[in-house]
Amino acid sequence: LEELGEFGPWQKIIAVLLWLPAIIDGIQIMLATPTGLLPEQYRCKFDNCANDNGAFFPDIEDEEAWKLVYPAKDGENEPDFCKHYAFIPDDKGNCDFDNINTNNNSIKTCGRDSEFFYDSFQMEKTWATQFDLVCDNDALNPLVNSFFLVGLMAGSFIFGVLSDKYGRKKVLVAAIICAGGGSLASAFMPEYWSFAIVRAIAGAGAEGCFLIPFSFSMEIVGVNERLPLLSWVNYCTLLGNFLSVPLAVGEAIPALFAYFIKDWKTLQWVMSVICLCISFIFFLIPESPRWLISQGRLDEARSLMKTAAKRNKKTISPHLLQEGQVEGSSGEKEGEAKGDSEAQQVQQKPNAQYGLSDMFHPSVRLISISLFICWPVITLLYYGFTFSAGKLHLGGEDEILGEMLVAFVEIPAYLLLIVSQDKAGRKPLFVMCMLIPGVCCIIAAFLPEGIVFTILVLASKLFISAAFNLTYVYTIELYPTSIRNTAVGICSTMARFGGIAAPWITYIAGQGDLPKWTPLVIFGSTSFIGGSLAMLLPDTIGFPLPDTFEDLEHIKKNSKPMWKCA
Numbered sequence: 001l002e003e004l005g006e007f008g009p010w011q012k013i014i015a016v017l018l019w020l021p022a023i024i025d026g027i028q029i030m031l032a033t034p035t036g037l038l039p040e041q042y043r044c045k046f047d048n049c050a051n052d053n054g055a056f057f058p059d060i061e062d063e064e065a066w067k068l069v070y071p072a073k074d075g076e077n078e079p080d081f082c083k084h085y086a087f088i089p090d091d092k093g094n095c096d097f098d099n100i101n102t103n104n105n106s107i108k109t110c111g112r113d114s115e116f117f118y119d120s121f122q123m124e125k126t127w128a129t130q131f132d133l134v135c136d137n138d139a140l141n142p143l144v145n146s147f148f149l150v151g152l153m154a155g156s157f158i159f160g161v162l163s164d165k166y167g168r169k170k171v172l173v174a175a176i177i178c179a180g181g182g183s184l185a186s187a188f189m190p191e192y193w194s195f196a197i198v199r200a201i202a203g204a205g206a207e208g209c210f211l212i213p214f215s216f217s218m219e220i221v222g223v224n225e226r227l228p229l230l231s232w233v234n235y236c237t238l239l240g241n242f243l244s245v246p247l248a249v250g251e252a253i254p255a256l257f258a259y260f261i262k263d264w265k266t267l268q269w270v271m272s273v274i275c276l277c278i279s280f281i282f283f284l285i286p287e288s289p290r291w292l293i294s295q296g297r298l299d300e301a302r303s304l305m306k307t308a309a310k311r312n313k314k315t316i317s318p319h320l321l322q323e324g325q326v327e328g329s330s331g332e333k334e335g336e337a338k339g340d341s342e343a344q345q346v347q348q349k350p351n352a353q354y355g356l357s358d359m360f361h362p363s364v365r366l367i368s369i370s371l372f373i374c375w376p377v378i379t380l381l382y383y384g385f386t387f388s389a390g391k392l393h394l395g396g397e398d399e400i401l402g403e404m405l406v407a408f409v410e411i412p413a414y415l416l417l418i419v420s421q422d423k424a425g426r427k428p429l430f431v432m433c434m435l436i437p438g439v440c441c442i443i444a445a446f447l448p449e450g451i452v453f454t455i456l457v458l459a460s461k462l463f464i465s466a467a468f469n470l471t472y473v474y475t476i477e478l479y480p481t482s483i484r485n486t487a488v489g490i491c492s493t494m495a496r497f498g499g500i501a502a503p504w505i506t507y508i509a510g511q512g513d514l515p516k517w518t519p520l521v522i523f524g525s526t527s528f529i530g531g532s533l534a535m536l537l538p539d540t541i542g543f544p545l546p547d548t549f550e551d552l553e554h555i556k557k558n559s560k561p562m563w564k565c566a
Contacts (some may be wrong), residue, residue: 004309011220013284018085021278024243025250026253027250028275029206033389034403035254035257044117048093052095070085082135085103085104087101112136127264145387148200151202159175159489164483168212168287175207179203180202181202182199183202184201185198218545223543235420241417245415249407328489359486367478374434375492388506425562427562430471433470436463441460445517470536478538
């Protein structure tokens with residue numbers, strides 16, 4: 001990279017192209033939110049009213065009006081839309097909805113097989129209304145997001161391992177087709193369970209659409225050259241953080257389109273076709289040269305570097321990328337590290353080819369354990385806020401606006417990381433980006449909805465988004481090349497357990513079984529736990545990506561103190 005140039009035209013073109021798959025991940029994460037909206041009011045058919053066509057809904061702002069139709073929820077002064085009083089029809093079996101006459105001693109309960117009607121809302125039809133995910137079926141609503149997150153969990157492992165084995169380029173395109181194809185298929189599923197399953201398939205592909213470009217972006221640049229106007233920021237930091245900006249833009253796209261496309265199936269296939277069109281980048285991007293070298297495919301790497309040098313208008317010395325030279329680079333590092341007592345205990349494998357079991361090698365054991373906890377904590381908060389934007393009323397009565405706010409608030413988080421990450425270091429930022437949401441969540445839990453509440457929740461999403469992005473960068477920098485994608489994939493797999501729990505925490509609290517402040521208190525307390533464990537990690541700032549465990553031991557021994565700027 002010193003001779004090729006760390007961020008020349010060749011790297012810039014690849015970096016911009018890799019933003020496109022990241023948009024897919026954002027689209028798929030948020031797509032089920034506008035397409036799964038439910039109106040504030042719904043009801044089942046009044047069976048004893050022959051003229052009930054679903055047009056009548058009482059004014060729920062008028063307590064006297066709704067109490068003629070619905071009983072109140074237990075212990076609350078809110079209507080229970082899953083029950084209604086029996087209407088008293090006239091001699092022809094018709095009911096007068098202008099002059100309501102009901103028997104409040106006779107309560108009808110809506111069942112799974114009831115016919116449901118929905119009041120007008122921001123969408124004309126969603127999968128939640130099509131599959132009647134209300135009353136006895138309402139638990140199936142958060143289950144859709146859990147299916148998607150199970151897909152993310154599977155995708156982070158599958159595409160992480162496959163991209164390490166078969167290369168970044170081919171597996172990336174497979175991930176794009178998986179995400180777009182699964183999403184497109186969901187628009188045509190006739191019932192709930194088939195819809196949920198293909199949603200999981202889309203989730204698996206979506207994770208690959210971010211995981212692979214993230215590693216790829218960081219593998220084509222170095223850590224020495226700096227940005228012209230930000231002399232402390234290197235290009236590795238720039239790409240590692242900026243890739244999440246198109247992800248955030250992708251999260252906002254479904255909400256933006258939902259203002260104009262009101263039918264969920266139409267919105268679903270439009271988003272899916274956009275995703276599938278991005279697969280054309282297969283013809284525009286090369287394979288990762290670092291991956292080719294790690295696989296011993298030096299002829300291909302040499303040919304690729306010649307092409308890159310021509311694009312960057314650079315000349316590479318003829319002796320570079322020869323097999324002996326590549327091994328010699330590792331040997332020099334090895335010789336330096338062997339002077340340290342800790343590194344003498346590190347057992348190297350031939351050609352630094354590590355496997356899955358090396359995730360618990362003595363050099364990374366404590367790192368792996370800490371990350372296996374930090375990742376789920378971060379995803380618990382990240383997806384908890386993402387999927388609960390409407391329930392938290394961050395956009396007031398406009399749920400779609402709330403969804404856009406929780407998406408766009410991520411962008412300043414990533415830009416903040418770009419300017420601060422190489423100055424403060426990875427470790428202090430990682431710790432603070434989990435501790436600050438902890439404070440904000442616990443304070444917001446006991447505040448009424450309003451401006452201060454909204455600011456605290458959005459601040460929590462901002463900082464946890466920064467932690468979400470930083471954890472990818474941090475994890476990549478803590479593992480050797482041959483297991484780097486595998487490590488990120490496994491850590492991301494562990495993270496999905498937090499994500500899977502997120503919609504259920506908000507769902508259970510919404511059922512009245514727990515106090516309403518419970519979700520934010522859980523988010524806040526777990527965030528404190530994650531921030532505390534992050535203190536056990538070494539700071540990787542200023543070091544090149546490790547190729548061997550000896551490189552990692554060198555990082556651990558020479559990393560800067562937590563509160564000292566680089």
